[in-house]
Amino acid sequence: MRQKAIPALVLLMSAYWFYSGWFVYGVWYAGGLGGGFMPVLSSSLAAIFAIVLLIRGDAAAGAIPWSAFIPVAMVALAVTLSHAIGLLPAVGVMLFVWVWLLERYPFGRALVIAAGPTLAIYGVFRLWLQVPFPTGALFGG
Amino acid sequence: MSNSVMRILAVAATAMGLAGPAAAFEPSRNVDMIVPASAGGGTDLNARTIAEVIKSDQLAKSSFQVINRPGGSGAVAFSYAATKAGDDHMLMPIAIGQIISSYALDWEVKGKDMTPIATVANDEFFLGALKGRFKDANEAIEAAKSGKITFGSSQKGNSDHLAYLLLNKHANTKFRYVQFGGSGEVMSALLGKHVDVGLFNPSEFVGQVRAGTVVPLASFSTERMPGELWKDVPTLAELGYPEVVAAETRVVLGPPKMDEAAVAYYENLLRRVTETDRWKTDYVERNNLSPMFLGAKETQDFLAEVIDRRVPVFKEAGF
Amino acid sequence: MTEILSLLGSGFAVALTPTNLMYATIGAAMGLIVGAMPGIGSLAGIALLLPLTFKLDPTGAIIMLAALYYANMYGGSFSAILLNIPGDSPAVMTAVDGYKLTRAGKAGKALFTAIVASMIGGTIGMVILTVMGPLLADVGLRFGPAEMAAVIVLAFTSIGWLLGESPAKGGLATALGLMLACVGVDLARGGSRFAFGLPDLMSGITFVPLVIGMFGFSQVMILMKDFRSQGQDRGLADVGRETLSIRRSVLSRQEFLRILPTAGKSGLLGTFVGVLPGAGATMAAFLCYVLEKRTGRDGARLGEGVYEGVAAPEAGNNAAAAGTFAPLLSLGIPGGGTTAVLLGGLMMWGLTPGPLLFSEQPEFCWGLIASMYVGNIICVFVAIAMIPFVTNILRVPVRIVAPVITAVCVVGAYSVDNTMFDVVVMLAAGLVGFFLTQYAYPTAPLLLAFVLAPILERSSSAAFEISGGSVSIFYESPIALGFLLVIAAICLAPPALKAARGLRRTKQPGE
Structure with a gap:
């Protein structure tokens, strides 16, 4: 069943795209292509392939271990934290939590491992290229 | 200070x-x-x-x-x-x-x-055309009443589009709006004779104007722009369309x-x-x-x- | 021809002065670093460094900026090959084979291939630019909206060659890319479509965060899935104890001879794509990869991690970078965002880009062209010198390198447009990319469709606006008609050939 999830989701998406393209944006207007032309074209294609894949099925892939989703959780953590403490500190905290708690490095080494890349990013992106990273609510708007 | x-x-x-x-x-x-x-x-x-x-x-x-x-x-x-x-x-x-x-x-x-x-x-707007395509702005406006003259410009809903709509409304023209990804593409299309006129800021076509390949027909300003290249270019207001002002x-x-x-x-x-x-x-x-x-x-x-x-x-x- | 040579010679006299040589070296070094930083493209890099150059004389300044521009193309491939994160969008296709080579322990040679191919592609582009720049620009002008639409349709038919083992899965990925490309500006009304009320989506999904997610971040997820189940952690690639010296990275004679025709072909195609209005280096890299896949001696193995798969897109994007200079210098028309910034730079120094630039400022123009040759060579040396340093990252255990790559993905995605929204886009694209890869869907066709679809929609809708809605514009233009006939031939040829072969086979026994 699981291997049919992708075509099923794409089929749902294509239904919405087709509906919006046809009824909301319009395929053709007087004298030119309407905004709905590409949505209708692409969703029709998507629907055809999705249906083929749904009927034919697919060899099941192996189970996905939970560890694959560690990076997702970590980025979610960094994004959430960035609202409070700013993006770069949040990335630093993310690195530290990951290396210390998940990869079980000793506290001191984890601190060093997290601080290195954070400082390098700060130097290149913030100081040199002047990327305006969000500072977060805690440290002055 | x-x-x-x-x-x-x-x-x-x-x-x-x-x-x-x-x-x-x-x-x-x-x-x-x-x-x-x-x-x-x-x-x-x-x-x-x-x-x-x-x-x-x-x-x-x-x-x-x-x-x-x-x-x-x-x-x-x-x-x-x-x-x-x-x-x-x-x-x-x-x-x-x-x-x-x-x-x-x-x-x-x-x-x-x-x-x-x-x-x-x-940053002023000019209507530009290839040299020899139109004698002057009036000729271009007359020709555009047929609905067959194309007008190269960039994204819709912007000031370029506003200039176009004002021109069509007040000069009773039927220019066809052709939308490009940017002024560079409009210039390519104009030089390649894919469109008849284009809308440009002075900096976008000053090189072509100096070389004489593209002629500024009229400006969308209230006053003429000073300078050797621009002082002889009439404003659309002078030509009888005072409402056609955009920049x-x-x-x-x-x-x-x-x-x-x-x-x-x-x-x-x-x-x-x-x-x-x-x-x-x-x-x-x-x-x-x-x-x-x-x-x-x-x-x-x-x-x-x-x-x-x-x-x-x-x-x-x-x- | 002799006139061009003497002009170019005087150009070299300008480019080879110690000061200008120094500017080119500084530009090349900065470009390599900026290019390797995901999220900071050549556009932002040049725009940020433009103010620094105001104190220089125009020739020195533009030499430095031009060096920065094409060094970017070199730098982008570094992070693509080593970490599977394309530093800049033209490096997308380099990541496909480049990263596989890295995982196979051939990172040094992959980097070397990228550098050599970039040099060959760039040089081909520049020779063409030198000899027939104005002519090339004129060819570009012949491509109006209808002709461009035909070219893109031709490019679309080539996606078929990228689909991989399961055409249905490749087709689904392509269609998904097309649907994602619909998000953003509704050309007909000017408003937005599929933006779901989010201002960040009103001009579409940004390409670079999407790519960082689909390649870099989904790769981290795969690393975390595979490596935790294994006992030993030796880093991204088993490079052994000894240092990855430059000598070990140099290609053998045979390897070099293998990538030479690839780089040559891609250089020619890339230059042509670079000249087309509204195309650009990313599209050039894609098309060169597809061309190699189709016509290369070993094309079928592209995507499994072969040197040709690195050489083709790298030669293509550097050639395209040179190609965009043709309309810029001879007509004053910027071919893309980055050249538009260079154009702005020219005006800041009081130069007027346009048809008169070559006759009024010959020293400047030829100095720039000559400096592109020189700068290209400088880039090669600077880039090769960096190989031993950058490949050290492969030694770092995955337990450390995975979190660090994640941090770079987050920061890189943010830096494109300075918005946290793009970090979320990166995360979502990473998840989608991960599941697609797990279930053996190819992601390259998705990205290619995403790049091509907006150009197709824009040019075909402009073509209809010109013709007032009539289809005749597509067959009345000889160029567009020619391309459409080629497309028809490509679509009909395989079944026709099959039929012919079938016929011969039935005849043979009777002979």
Whole structure:
């Protein structure tokens, strides 16, 4: 069943795209292509392939271990934290939590491992290229 | 410039009724200049020049840092500014086209929600065609009544589109709008004879005009642009279409509900920026802009005129 | 021809002055670093460094910026090959084979291939630019909206060659890319479509965060899935104890001879794509990869991690970078965002780009062209010198390198447009990319469709606006008609050939 999830989701998406393209944006207007032309074209294609894949099925892939989703959780953590403490500190905290708690490095080494890349990013992106990273609510708007 | 001069200017501004009764304002930290466009474009250059001039001529104590927020063709910067209502440490240098877009494309946050601070320069619009294609603007306008003449321009809902709609409405023409990805592509299409006329800022086609390959037929300004290349080009107003006025005017806005004292401070600061030699020669002259300065009140009136009198043409055209 | 040579010679005299040589070296070094930083493209890099050059003389300044521009193309491939994160969008296709080579322990040679191919492609582009720049620009002008639409349709038919083992899965990925490309500006009304009320989506999904997610971040997820189940952690690639010296990275004679025709072909195609209005280096890299896949001696193995798969897109994007200079210098027309910034730079120094630039400022123009040759060579040396340093990252245990790559993905995605929204886009694209890869859907066709679809929609809708809605514009233009006939031939040829072969086979026994 699981291997049919992708075509099923794409089929749902294509239904919405087709509906919006046809009824909301319009395929053709007087004298030119309407905004709905590409949505209708692409969703029709998507629907055809999705249906083929749904009927034919697919060899099941192996189970996905939970560890694959560690990076997702970590980025979610960094994004959430960035609202409070700013993006770069949040990335630093993310690195530290990951290396210390998940990869079980000793506290001191984890601190060093997290601080290195954070400082390098700060130097290149913030100081040199002047990327305006969000500072977060805690440290002055 | 010394502090006393600044004070006198501030007093003068107050006397002229531009500033409220507020006490003198001075930024207490860095000022963010939010640019609603990518690094490298016209709006970005405008912002960076303002920041540079303030720094090199030491016009202010705090530093002005440029931050690009190009998402959603400017809608992201507008939404961001709305969250910063009342913030006295944020400026948004912008092209009037994006203010027009906020109405034409119905963004959630619109131009009038912002606090107008000053108008700093004007980038005029010209109608250009290949040499020999049309004798003059009148011939092009006559020919366009057939509905077969194509008009190359960029994104819809912008000031280019406004210029086009005003021309079609008031000159009774039926130019066909052809939308390209940018002025470079419009120029390619014009030179390759894929479109008949195109809309250009002076800097976008000055090279071609000098070489004589492209001829400026008419300008969308109220007055003729000075200079050897432009002084003989009539305005559309002269040709009998006084309502056809459009340009890419460069305006500086503040977030909603900016404090009056802060507005007065920035207005005065920007006035002094536009008075420097660096601004006049390195920026305005080299980029073929027209000098223009309006204070906060005049900018508000100017924007209101554009929004109330010209922007409705989008609705009339069924947009 | 002799005139060009003498002009170029005087150009070299300008470019080879010690000061200008120094500017080119500084530009090249900065470009390599900026290019390797995900999220900071050549556009932002040049725009940020433009103010620094105001104090220089125009020739020196533009030499430095031009060096920065094409060094970017070199730098972008570094992070693509080593970490599977394309530093800049033209490096997308380099990541496909480059990262597989890295995992196979051939990172040094992959980097070397990228550098050599970039040099060959760039040089081909520049020779063409030198000899027939104005002519090339004129060819570009012949491509109006209808002709461009035909070219893009031709490019679309080539996606078929990228689909991989299961055409249905490749087709689904392509269609998904097309649907994602619909998000953003509705050309007909000017408003937005599929933006779901989010201002950040009103001009579409940004390409670079999407790519960082689909390649870099989904790769981290795969690393975390595979490596935790294994005992030993020796880093991204088993490079052994000894240092990855430059000598070990140099290609053998045979390897070099293998990539030479690839780089040559891609250089020619890339230059042509670079000249077309509204195309650009990313599209050039894609098309060169597809061309190699189709016509290369070993094309079928592209995507499994072969040197040709690195050489083709790298030669293509550097050639395209040179190609965009043709309309810029001879007509004053910027071919893309980055050249538009260079154009702005020219005006800041009081030069007027346009048809008169070559006759009024010959020293400047030829100095620039000559400096592009020189700068290209400088880039090669600077880039090769960096190989031993950058490949050290492969030694770092995965337990550390995975979190660090994640941090770079987050920061890189943010830096494109300075918005946290793009970090979320990166995360979502990473998840989608991970599941697609797990179930054997190819991601390259998705990205190619995403790049091509907006150009197709824009040019075909402009073509209809010109013709007033009539289809005739597509067959009345000889160029467009020619391309459409080629497309028809490509679509009909395989079945026709099959039929012919079938016929011969039935005949043979009777002979």
